[in-house]
Amino acid sequence: MFGEPGNYFEINTRRQLIRLALAHPIHRTHLPLEYLNADEHYSITIRKSLLAIQEADRLNITNTKHRLWFAYVFTNHHFLFYVHTSMCLYALETMANEEQKQQFLPLAQSFRIITTYAQTELGHGTDLRRLETEAVFDCTTDSFVLNTPTLTSTKFWPGALGRSANYILLMAQLYTPNRDHSCGLQMFLVQIRDLNTHEPLPGVEIGEISTRFAHAAGDNGYLRLNNLRIPRTQMLMKLAQVDEQGNFHHRGDTRLLYSAMIHMRIHLCYTFSVSLAQAITIAVRYSAVRFQGQNSNGLSNICGILPSEQLAQVCRVACGGHGFLIASGIVEIKNYLDAVCSAEGDNIVLFQQTARYLLKVMQQVEEHNGKQNGSSVAYLHLPSWSSTTLINLEDYCRLFESRSQLQVFKLD
Numbered sequence: 001m002f003g004e005p006g007n008y009f010e011i012n013t014r015r016q017l018i019r020l021a022l023a024h025p026i027h028r029t030h031l032p033l034e035y036l037n038a039d040e041h042y043s044i045t046i047r048k049s050l051l052a053i054q055e056a057d058r059l060n061i062t063n064t065k066h067r068l069w070f071a072y073v074f075t076n077h078h079f080l081f082y083v084h085t086s087m088c089l090y091a092l093e094t095m096a097n098e099e100q101k102q103q104f105l106p107l108a109q110s111f112r113i114i115t116t117y118a119q120t121e122l123g124h125g126t127d128l129r130r131l132e133t134e135a136v137f138d139c140t141t142d143s144f145v146l147n148t149p150t151l152t153s154t155k156f157w158p159g160a161l162g163r164s165a166n167y168i169l170l171m172a173q174l175y176t177p178n179r180d181h182s183c184g185l186q187m188f189l190v191q192i193r194d195l196n197t198h199e200p201l202p203g204v205e206i207g208e209i210s211t212r213f214a215h216a217a218g219d220n221g222y223l224r225l226n227n228l229r230i231p232r233t234q235m236l237m238k239l240a241q242v243d244e245q246g247n248f249h250h251r252g253d254t255r256l257l258y259s260a261m262i263h264m265r266i267h268l269c270y271t272f273s274v275s276l277a278q279a280i281t282i283a284v285r286y287s288a289v290r291f292q293g294q295n296s297n298g299l300s301n302i303c304g305i306l307p308s309e310q311l312a313q314v315c316r317v318a319c320g321g322h323g324f325l326i327a328s329g330i331v332e333i334k335n336y337l338d339a340v341c342s343a344e345g346d347n348i349v350l351f352q353q354t355a356r357y358l359l360k361v362m363q364q365v366e367e368h369n370g371k372q373n374g375s376s377v378a379y380l381h382l383p384s385w386s387s388t389t390l391i392n393l394e395d396y397c398r399l400f401e402s403r404s405q406l407q408v409f410k411l412d
Helices: 011-022 038-058 064-074 082-095 098-109 254-289 299-303 308-318 320-324 330-340 347-366 375-381 393-409
Strands: 115-118 134-138 143-147 167-175 182-191 204-208 221-225 228-231 240-242 248-250
Touching: 011 038, 011 064, 038 064, 064 082, 064 254, 082 098, 082 115, 082 167, 082 182, 082 254, 115 254, 143 182, 182 228, 182 240, 182 254, 254 308, 254 320, 254 330, 308 320, 308 330, 320 330, 347 375, 347 393, 375 393
Parallel strands: 115 167, 134 167
Antiparallel strands: 134 143, 143 228, 167 182, 204 221, 240 248
């Protein structure tokens, strides 16, 4: 039915997927999620997450982006396997060698193993070079010995780690047998729970972290490792390899090791835009049926550029007292956007990374390189725009592109 990828952002396809997702009878079997406690919230969310996968298969939704959108709607934005689907599968496809793909990808794609991405530590987030988790190669057993040697090396925050995942993609400092120096961060596929009992394996300590401000079903957890052994072949070896003698070999650009993390951040930007669009829709519909206050010149607020969590607050206030009710739907959206504004790392570091990339693209534009960049920054190559008439949606999009282009060139 949805076998052809088509255009992911084509509105009719998304509407059809929404209708199919919301038509399932499970949505009429429980109270609204906002009124459930943490255990009830998790119970219904894991049921919906599993059902979303089964329904996507039944409806023959084969395109990855369509499947993810369907699951996102089906679970009311709480798809517990979001990291597994959008990040870990991508990492296996891009970081594993051919033998590893043949062994592990079918298991992950069929959800026979559920993975999460274990990178952030209690003491270290975006500063990846300071991660402390260790993977030491042992030639005598052809295996890696994994440890979180300090309190601050505890893996902290991975989604689905607390209760759901049975495998992790572990980011750890690699040491060869002599341990004279680190070979840098590498990625390892690690089983953490028994596939039959779901109990933690020996050498693995797992638990849930405390209640979050929002996204109660996120199932975030912590992880500690004590001399856990994994086969040498479970280090993802497309970019680097350790042979049987313990020799370390580079095979590609080490920066590609972080591509899964960047891929996830791109996905997050899209989910934020969807949540913000929902908040704006609620506020606009409310304003259409209930006039509140007096007209004022709100041009500065309309034209200002605000972070998504602030715009969600503007929408909540625009709904007056009703916007303070959980039943309005805006409260959960605002709390979610408040919480995720610090997801995926420290904002200052993320701003710096983005600014460096934009400056690099801007330099290419100024040098008339001629090579077009990806679609997300294609607007930087467009000629200046000075139209004073806005007729259709394309004109508004062009206006935003021109505005963004101007802001980037001000960085110089």
